[in-house]
Amino acid sequence: MNSRRVLITGLSTYWGGRLAQALEQDEEIEAIIGVDSRDPTLELERTEFVRVGTQHGLLRRIVEAAEIDTVVDSRLIPDSIVLPAREAHENNVIGTMNILAACGGEGSTVRKFVFKSSAHYYGSEQDDPAFFTEAMGRPHPPRTRIERDIVEAEATVADFAEKNPEVSVTILRYANVLGPDVRTSHTKLLSMPAVPMILGFDPRYQFVHEDDVVSALEHVVANDLRGIFNVAGDGVLAFSEVVGLLGKTYVPLLPPWGTSIAAAALRRTGLDIPPEMLQQMRFGRGLDNRKLKATGFQYRYTTRETVQKLAEHMRLHPVLRGLQEPYRYEREVEDFLRWSPYVRNPSYRKEGRLAPAEAVELQKMLASYGDRLGGGSSSRRQQSQAAIRAAEQAPEPAADGGNGAAALSASLEHYDDLEADEIVGLVDSLESDDLTSLLEYERGHLARPRVISALEGVLTRRRTGDRG
Amino acid sequence: MPQSTPVADGGRTSLRMRETVADDLGADRAGLPAVRSGELRRYLPGVEPERQVDDWGRSERVEGLFDRNIVDFYYRYWFRCDVEGVENVPASGGALLVSNHSGALPPDAAMIGKAIKEEHSHPRALNVTVEHFFKGYPGFSMLLPKIGCVAAHPANVHRLLYDEEQLVLVFPEGRKGTEKLYKDRYKLRRFGRGGFVEAAMRAKAPIVPVCVVGAEEAAPIFAHINVLQKLTGLLYTPLSPIFPGALFLPAKIRIRFLEPIPFDDEDMWLDKSLVQTVSQEVRARIQENVWEMVRERKSVWFG
Known part of the structure; x- marks a missing residue:
């Protein structure tokens, strides 16, 4: 199954945002919708953000309305420094239950569910x-709250x-993530001037780079x-x-016995080592x-390369600090950028490559194609077509007889030659009826997902706009 | 499918893992990779030449230091090791070495490893399986992986034998072998639950039985000090020249590698009675050879 209409839960987590950015580049994907209870933290182009928590009733309506076929759940919090345990439980366990309730059951359009989990599932x-393989469960019951949450959610x-x-359900169990943009308890520990360890232990560690986290999610969306x-x-x-790769020294600060008491004392000094991490450090x-x-x-x-990348970042970070302003989400700006016909700047609209005169030409062509394709339908449509014709004062050949049919096929070739981007740029200025017939034609012929989604998008918006 | 798989060494822990989501590549309930995972072998991570430590935690540097400064001295001058049949250790491919185990702080593992390095035409690194206990004990936990010790988990043994095609040494007697008293010397204990045979059959790797004579006298145990054990949390605290003292007695050590036992058939490990039969057979062969070597030995100290 190919994913075309994707819902990302947890859009405002770093992972949700990065995945949406990656999927936006994929022409095959028509619609990307992201939900979260907080504003997105990364800049997005064509992803639609809906502010909603994990209420399954609301999610269900979004899934049904947008005919979502793939749900990616990137919400899981595997690190207890991010949220207090109670809230993390709410998010990790209850949230997952709700999202699954919105996806399953009779008549659901969802065909793929991707769950971002953590290797804390295995414990330590x-x-x-x-080396844990996927088929191994936990040899012991979970010890910490985060681990219990993850096991329950899975x-x-x-x-x-x-x-x-x-x-098709996919679970991805991620090892500890490192990278310049993520803050976890491990990056925090490793950025200490001297890295504390437990005396007499030198544990084996495996990391995954933040870019690989995103591409793995993308890989799972693209493949079954x-x-x-x-x-x-x-x-x-x-x-x-x-620690050596980071160019630091380690201090066996924590005693092998009574480690958690020592860790609690360290917490007072500001170094928070969560219990699941303490296990891993042993x-x-x-x-x-x-x-x-x-x-x-x-x-x-x-x-190794992941750690080296982090080391590079750590050396550069103090120099670059404060240079970049963080992205802030503003609903009105995003709406303007997405939907206003006045947005023409090529950096915001990729399709704005045409000169104004060319655009008018194309618009006419498209209008006339819509006209021909829709020939012989309801009188209301013909009226509107006539209105367009009058407005543009461009005499069009009559859509009847063999002559008309030949002209149609000839002009349709031209239509097929048009770039998807060019068509998308123009749909906003066409009449709804023309759009409907264009949509039918496009579906029957090239079926370019970008064109279809653009047409559908404009039509839906007009319909809802009429109602409102 | 087995509900649990005894570990290769000692059989103290057994794995009971439940499967979660149905797994498309297939896996059995014991949590080991399925036999089909042969195709996965080529996806093993590549070697990074800049690294001095491998994925198991083995450190070239620490192992080299340990080998040059301690093992070499003991092998050549202290125990004056005599080695027979080292050609029975295959020059390539995975193989499971099975040996008798003895001595308060057993010198046998290091000497077998050194013997292969010194005498074999294709010197190979040896992975020694040790109890999980050591991973949890400060100091040991740091040192043992660095010199080539691996926790005796069936999944570890399988990965080493099958996927990485390495040499693995197991002591099926486990701690029952090392904690036995001097009066019981050279009487082999029960060989676990046959987990080591299962591991070899599953990986289709041959078993090479190994007999070691002399290690019993190098670090004999006369009694156990239970109070001390409770205080330190160690596996056992023997009354021995090596503990609480710190000296091996200079007994002569003889190592004999026996003919390998090949396992080529698919799914042999599923046959529990066959596993037990082979396990007993291996134990009997080692026991006979150990007694033979003791019988032929003229002096404990000079061989």
């Missing part, structure tokens, strides 16, 4: 294997997969991959190696990433 224990997703066999996949860069490093974790690689996915960075 003394008798763990050196159980809900697994249950959903069982009850909705027609939906059922099941669970680990996502982690190649190579497992010893923690001392990580026993480490490695993931077997071969299953995803076997599906054709290629990592850009190994674990």
